[in-house]
Amino acid sequence: MSVSVRIPTILRTYTGGASEVTAEGATLAEVLDNLEAQYTGIKDRILDSAGELRRFVNVYVGNEDVRFLESLATATPAGTQISVIPAVAGGC
Amino acid sequence: MSVVETAGQVLRDGAFGHATALSCRECGHQVALGPFYACPECFGPLEISYDFPAVTREEIEAGPANIWRYKALLPVPSDIELSPNMEPGFTRLLKAHNLGRELGIDNLWVKDDSTNPTNSFKDRVVACALSAATELHAKVFACPSTGNLANAVAAAGARAGIKTMVFIPANLEKPKQVNSAIYTDSLVAVNGNYDDVNKLASEIAGEEEGWAFVNVNVRPYYAEGSKTLGYEIAEQLGWRLPDQVVIPVASGSQLTKVHKAFQELIKLGLVEDKKYKIYGAQATGCGPVATAFKAGVDAIRPVKPDTIAKSLAIGNPADGIYVLDICRETGGAVEEVTDDEIRDGIVLLARTEGIFTETAGGTTTAVLKKLVETGQLDTSLETVFINTGHGLKTLDAIADKVGAAATIDPSYDAFKASGLI
Numbered sequence: 350m351s352v353s354v355r356i357p358t359i360l361r362t363y364t365g366g367a368s369e370v371t372a373e374g375a376t377l378a379e380v381l382d383n384l385e386a387q388y389t390g391i392k393d394r395i396l397d398s399a400g401e402l403r404r405f406v407n408v409y410v411g412n413e414d415v416r417f418l419e420s421l422a423t424a425t426p427a428g429t430q431i432s433v434i435p436a437v438a439g440g441c
Numbered sequence: 442m443s444v445v446e447t448a449g450q451v452l453r454d455g456a457f458g459h460a461t462a463l464s465c466r467e468c469g470h471q472v473a474l475g476p477f478y479a480c481p482e483c484f485g486p487l488e489i490s491y492d493f494p495a496v497t498r499e500e501i502e503a504g505p506a507n508i509w510r511y512k513a514l515l516p517v518p519s520d521i522e523l524s525p526n527m528e529p530g531f532t533r534l535l536k537a538h539n540l541g542r543e544l545g546i547d548n549l550w551v552k553d554d555s556t557n558p559t560n561s562f563k564d565r566v567v568a569c570a571l572s573a574a575t576e577l578h579a580k581v582f583a584c585p586s587t588g589n590l591a592n593a594v595a596a597a598g599a600r601a602g603i604k605t606m607v608f609i610p611a612n613l614e615k616p617k618q619v620n621s622a623i624y625t626d627s628l629v630a631v632n633g634n635y636d637d638v639n640k641l642a643s644e645i646a647g648e649e650e651g652w653a654f655v656n657v658n659v660r661p662y663y664a665e666g667s668k669t670l671g672y673e674i675a676e677q678l679g680w681r682l683p684d685q686v687v688i689p690v691a692s693g694s695q696l697t698k699v700h701k702a703f704q705e706l707i708k709l710g711l712v713e714d715k716k717y718k719i720y721g722a723q724a725t726g727c728g729p730v731a732t733a734f735k736a737g738v739d740a741i742r743p744v745k746p747d748t749i750a751k752s753l754a755i756g757n758p759a760d761g762i763y764v765l766d767i768c769r770e771t772g773g774a775v776e777e778v779t780d781d782e783i784r785d786g787i788v789l790l791a792r793t794e795g796i797f798t799e800t801a802g803g804t805t806t807a808v809l810k811k812l813v814e815t816g817q818l819d820t821s822l823e824t825v826f827i828n829t830g831h832g833l834k835t836l837d838a839i840a841d842k843v844g845a846a847a848t849i850d851p852s853y854d855a856f857k858a859s860g861l862i
Binding site: 355357358359362368394403404405406407409412414416417432434435436437 | 467477478479480481482483484485486633636637639640643644647648656657660742743745757759762
């Protein structure tokens with residue numbers, strides 16, 4: 350169940366500068382646990398103290414924001430592209 | 442000229458004026474000035490911190506009739522006027538006598554930002570982003586956008602002589618594409634909606650060196666440009682703050698920056714300290730902040746936008762929680778209106794004040810009306826609302842609503858028979 354995870358600039362200190370890494374897991378929660386096992390400390394940057402996604406981080410499974418899916422329980426089939434992106438927006 | 446090295450970039454002294462650092466709005470963590478926008482500790486938004494000098498009203502009034510009269514309060518160098526730019530701002534503040542009478546508001550003003558160089562408030566923020574891009578030696582000036590921002594970026598980049606790259610949803614209406622493509626040979630149509638384009642821009646910003654995405658990696662500088670709306674409203678009222686302000690909300694950035702501007706003016710002693718209320722305006726088809734306000738909750742649930750107010754259609758507003766804080770703290774509100782009410786708002790402003798606004802301004806006008814009708818706005822207090830863009834940009838939204846009152850033969854008899862007199 351290998352998936353590909355795009356790492357934002359501010360978290361690349363954990364991945365040795367890599368912008369894309371592979372991880373294992375059937376759900377987003379499992380993928381984050383696996384990332385933590387590979388890159389100690391990275392999970393706490395993405396999740397808050399209650400274990401929820403931090404307010405200003407957007408995680409996409411495929412092209413969909415997981416807040417529109419099952420959040421941390423979102424399924425991550427083999428080959429899925431996951432993106433972790435700081436929240437920003439245009440408009441006024 | 443002396444130089445400082447900040448965050449691996451060689452910056453000239455005073456590149457960002459009196460700005461001192463980027464500070465996380467959530468946790469207070471500070472990082473050096475540079476092309477950064479998210480806190481490395483908590484992902485929170487980074488904001489500019491300053492060490493302001495003493496500034497007088499006279500110094501500001503002696504400045505140019507554009508946003509650079511406030512340059513001491515912006516993250517720009519003191520010689521900013523020398524760089525080719527669009528010179529936006531210092532737009533008119535008009536007394537809205539007729540609309541005020543129509544709505545029963547005694548003292549109503551409209552801040553008309555449709556008269557900026559590319560006909561929206563975006564020229565203000567883009568001018569600040571362009572300065573940051575220049576000082577950071579960016580090679581490409583870029584943005585994801587559905588309209589106003591794309592126009593402003595493409596035009597400012599052309600004037601400054603920097604390569605632009607503007608990303609839009611591929612299904613964007615042809616007139617809106619032309620409005621940007623006229624200024625740049627690098628309009629990129631992306632197969633997806635605005636949120637998809639925004640995501641792509643964030644990913645490119647993370648991969649490509651030397652790109653300044655105005656509303657992504659130079660967003661802290663860009664967003665400060667909206668403060669000038671607040672400065673101008675105060676100065677044009679004779680250096681005092683209004684009692685109530687109504688502002689459209691997409692990401693929520695403009696509303697938070699107008700509040701910040703008022704607070705800065707008070708701290709600098711440029712206006713008298715007073716209480717004021719700030720109100721946010723959203724479309725029902727994309728009203729996640731209004732929904733949270735009415736529910737009395739702090740968390741904003743993202744939505745999939747479905748409204749004619751495309752320039753307000755951000756389903757996951759990054760500054761939405763700060764809008765909630767400000768509107769609650771000041772005693773204001775966040776209200777929403779339907780697409781039909783937005784169209785009515787566009788017509789109302791045009792027919793009462795001769796101002797043709799786009800859908801965002803129709804939203805603000807309609808919300809102003811609703812706030813009065815529901816008793817949320819005090820009609821005896823001085824009130825300002827902001828028109829952020831020009832109606833010629835969203836003709837399609839209104840084309841079916843207005844038109845010829847009669848079609849007649851070219852004779853006086855036919856005219857008399859038309860019933861128009």
